[in-house]
Each structure stands twice: as C-alpha cells, then as structure tokens.
Amino acid sequence: MDDFFIIVIVFLLLNIALGLVRLLRGPTVADRLLSTQLFGTAGMAILMVLAGYMEDLTLLNVVITFNVLSILLVICLVQVWKKKKGDTP
Amino acid sequence: MSVVIDILMAILLIYLALRCMLAPELSKTIFTFFAFGLTLALAWIRLEAVDVAIAEAAIASGFMGVLLLDSLRDFSYALSKNPKNLELPENFTIKESNKSLLLPRLALGIGFVIFLLISMEATWKTPEGGGLTAVSEELLPQSGVEHPVTAVLLNFRAYDTWLEIGVILMGLLAIFAAGGVKNYRKPSMTAVDPLLRQVILFFIPVLFLFGAFLLYFGKTGPGGAFQAAVLWGSIGILFHLGGWPIFAMIPRKLRQFLLTMGLGSFLILGFLLMAAGGAMFEYPPAYAGILILIAETLAAISIAVALTAIYVYLTK
Numbered sequence: 001m002d003d004f005f006i007i008v009i010v011f012l013l014l015n016i017a018l019g020l021v022r023l024l025r026g027p028t029v030a031d032r033l034l035s036t037q038l039f040g041t042a043g044m045a046i047l048m049v050l051a052g053y054m055e056d057l058t059l060l061n062v063v064i065t066f067n068v069l070s071i072l073l074v075i076c077l078v079q080v081w082k083k084k085k086g087d088t089p
Numbered sequence: 090m091s092v093v094i095d096i097l098m099a100i101l102l103i104y105l106a107l108r109c110m111l112a113p114e115l116s117k118t119i120f121t122f123f124a125f126g127l128t129l130a131l132a133w134i135r136l137e138a139v140d141v142a143i144a145e146a147a148i149a150s151g152f153m154g155v156l157l158l159d160s161l162r163d164f165s166y167a168l169s170k171n172p173k174n175l176e177l178p179e180n181f182t183i184k185e186s187n188k189s190l191l192l193p194r195l196a197l198g199i200g201f202v203i204f205l206l207i208s209m210e211a212t213w214k215t216p217e218g219g220g221l222t223a224v225s226e227e228l229l230p231q232s233g234v235e236h237p238v239t240a241v242l243l244n245f246r247a248y249d250t251w252l253e254i255g256v257i258l259m260g261l262l263a264i265f266a267a268g269g270v271k272n273y274r275k276p277s278m279t280a281v282d283p284l285l286r287q288v289i290l291f292f293i294p295v296l297f298l299f300g301a302f303l304l305y306f307g308k309t310g311p312g313g314a315f316q317a318a319v320l321w322g323s324i325g326i327l328f329h330l331g332g333w334p335i336f337a338m339i340p341r342k343l344r345q346f347l348l349t350m351g352l353g354s355f356l357i358l359g360f361l362l363m364a365a366g367g368a369m370f371e372y373p374p375a376y377a378g379i380l381i382l383i384a385e386t387l388a389a390i391s392i393a394v395a396l397t398a399i400y401v402y403l404t405k
Contacts, residue, residue: 006091006093006094009094010093010094010097013094013097013098013101014097016101016124016127016128017101020105020124023117023120023121023124024108024117024121029116029120029161032116032117032120033120035120036120036123036124036127039123039124039127040127040150043127043128043130043131046131047131047134050131050134050135053091054134054137056137056139058139058310058311059134059139059142061139061143061303061306061310061311061312062130062134062139062142062143062146064299065143065146065147065299065303065316065320066127066130066146066150068292068295068296068299068320069146069147069150069151069319069320069323070150071288071292072151072154072155072323072326072327073123073150073151073154073155073158075285075288075289075327075330075331076154076155076158076159076326076330077158078285079285079330079331080158080159080162080330080404
C-alpha cells in the first residue's frame with residue numbers, strides 16, 4: 001500500500017512540474033493564475049495522499065486552509081484587475 | 090522509497106526558487122513565487138512541521154498573494170499610463186566612484202566565511218538528545234496545552250510571541266506613516282457583480298468557522314493564533330474586495346483598540362502574573378489552558394484587524 005501512495009504522490013508532483021509550462025509561458029496574468037490554482041489543487045491532493053502515507057490526519061487542516069484561501073486570489077484577480085469591458089486581464 | 094518524493098520535491102523547490110529569482114517579467118516572478126510557496130508547504134509537511142506548513146499555506150498563498158497581485162497591477166498600470174514612471178529620471182547619472190572596492194569586497198568575503206563557519210559549527214554541535222526537546226516534553230503537562238509547539242510558543246517562550254505581535258503592529262505603523270504616496274490615481278472599483286458578492290458572502294462564514302477551529306485546535310494539534318488570524322484577516326480583505334469598506338466603517342477609537350488589543354492583553358497578563366508573585370509569563374498550571382486561550386483569541390483578533398489594515402492601506 002505504501003508503494004501505491006508513493007507512486008500517486010510522484011505522479012501528482014510530476015503533474016505540478018508539467019503545469020509549470022503554462023505558468024512560465026502563459027501570456028496573460030489569468031493563464032498564470034489558473035495554473036497556480038491547478039498547483040493548489042494538485043498540492044491539496046498530494047497533501048491528502050501524504051496524510052494517508054504519513055498516517056497524520058492533522059495534515060487535512062493544511063488542505064482545508066489551502067482550500068478556503070484559494071478563493072481569495074481568484075476574487076482578487078477578478079476585482080483588482082478589472083478594467084474596461086473587453087479587456088483581458 | 091519515500092526518498093524519491095523528497096528528492097523530487099527538493100529539485101522542484103530549488104528550480105522554482107531559481108526561476109523566481111531569474112524571471113525577466115514581474116508577473117512570472119510573482120506566480121512562480123506562489124508555486125514556490127505551495128512546494129515549500131509540502132516540504133514543511135515532509136519535515137513534519139505541520140504548524141509551519143499551515144502558516145506558509147495561509148500567508149504565502151492567501152495574504153501575500155493578494156498584496157503581490159495588487160502591486161503587480163499597480164506596476165503595470167503605472168507603466169501603461171506613463172512608462173517613465175518606473176524609469177530613472179533623465180538627469181540621473183550613476184556617479185563613478187573612485188574609491189577602491191577592495192575593502193567592501195574583503196568585508197563581504199570575511200562575512201561569508203564567518204557565516205559558513207558559524208553554520209558549520211551549529212550543525213556539528215547538535216546537542217545530545219535533541220537540545221531542549223526532552224525538557225519541554227517533560228514540562229508539557231504543566232503548560233496547560235497538549236501540543237508541544239503551542240506550549241513553547243505561548244507558555245515557555247511567550248515573551249517572543251508577545252514581541253512578534255508587536256512587530257506586526259510596528260509594520261502597520263510604518264505603513265500608516267508612509268501610506269498614500271502615489272503619483273497616480275487608481276480607478277475606483279465601485280461596480281461589483283452581484284454574483285461575486287454572493288460568492289464572498291458564502292465564503293466569509295466558512296473562513297470564520299475554520300479560523301475559530303484552528304484557534305481552538307491549537308491546544309491539541311497544529312494550528313493557533315497566527316494561522317487563525319490570517320483566515321480571519323482574509324475575511325476583512327474579502328469584504329473590501331466585495332466593495333464593503335468595513336475597516337473604514339469601524340469608529341476610529343474602536344479600530345485603535347482592536348489593533349492594540351493583542352499586544353496590550355499580553356502585557357496586562359504578564360504584569361498581573363508578576364503581581365501575583367511569578368515571573369512575567371509564568372502561568373499557574375491550573376489556569377494555564379484558559380489563560381492561553383484568552384490571550385490567543387485576543388491576539389488573533391488583533392492580528393486579523395492588522396492584516397486587514399495593511400491590505401486596506403497598501404491598496405487604497
């Protein structure tokens with residue numbers, strides 16, 4: 001079972017590494033923000049698998065912290081980068 | 090096998106740090122920094138420092154993210170209005186100094202060597218049995234809490250925590266003192282989507298509840314005042330993003346009271362304990378738990394208000 005956990009974690013980490021391509025290339029700020037959101041989701045998944053692997057359920061607190069705060073960046077982007085109609089952020 | 094995870098994580102971390110430092114665009118730097126923060130939180134988990142991981146998750150991806158995005162907008166706005174805003178003035182020339190650079194370089198080199206020697210010495214001389222771990226484990230039942238990190242932060246070394254709250258207040262004072270110096274005006278953001286307002290109103294109770302949970306859970310596990318404060322502070326930030334200027338609505342006296350409450354409550358508590366015949370933060374073991382919880386709650390409210398104030402004053 002431990003091996004299974006490790007394979008899943010490594011797969012998810014590689015997922016993050018792949019998402020880096022969009023982050024580094026993404027032409028607009030919105031592209032980059034969405035790729036960081038993808039990182040957040042993958043990171044939460046890694047943390048949940050790690051909670052099983054390290055047998056430490058308090059890690060789920062970190063997951064919820066990430067989860068409830070992920071909305072903050074998106075709302076900030078939508079609000080702060082709001083420009084005239086038709087402009088992409 | 091778990092070495093594979095650690096190695097992969099370390100490579101990703103160092104790569105992201107390098108990319109963050111070397112990125113040519115500001116937006117690339119900022120978003121790489123978010124990814125770096127996330128990977129750093131994972132690394133803290135692997136080092137079994139869950140408290141730090143929660144703080145890293147909350148501060149780096151939540152609070153810092155909002156501040157960085159806002160300043161990124163400021164920069165690109167200032168650049169699009171007048172590209173010269175961020176360039177050096179035309180009559181500005183770097184003065185050629187004829188002083189020799191030998192001495193500064195020598196000082197830098199010596200400093201670096203001393204730093205290396207000190208860190209090597211610190212690594213070599215790890216005390217037997219992990220330093221003060223044994224002592225704090227032994228005294229844990231007297232501290233009033235069950236989680237060793239909370240016990241160290243709020244009981245054994247409460248003085249440090251108290252001064253940390255003071256540091257946040259000092260930072261805020263610096264922002265107040267320097268606030269409002271901008272050479273352009275931001276477009277107002279009055280028109281707010283009703284949908285966005287509903288999303289914000291939906292998330293605020295969740296943030297409050299989870300912050301309160303983290304605050305109380307700090308007694309038995311990872312969590313505590315600072316993590317809870319970031320979650321509560323983001324409530325204020327969300328209110329502001331939704332177009333409710335909640336910080337300006339609070340009366341001035343109440344604002345000042347809320348900001349200094351955390352620092353003041355620790356101070357009063359410390360002096361009361363001294364008056365009772367102990368040392369500054371020597372809680373009587375019977376009441377330690379409840380005293381720590383009260384001080385933590387007041388500190389969390391205070392830090393949350395301070396974080397909201399930092400956001401409001403930096404982005405106004």
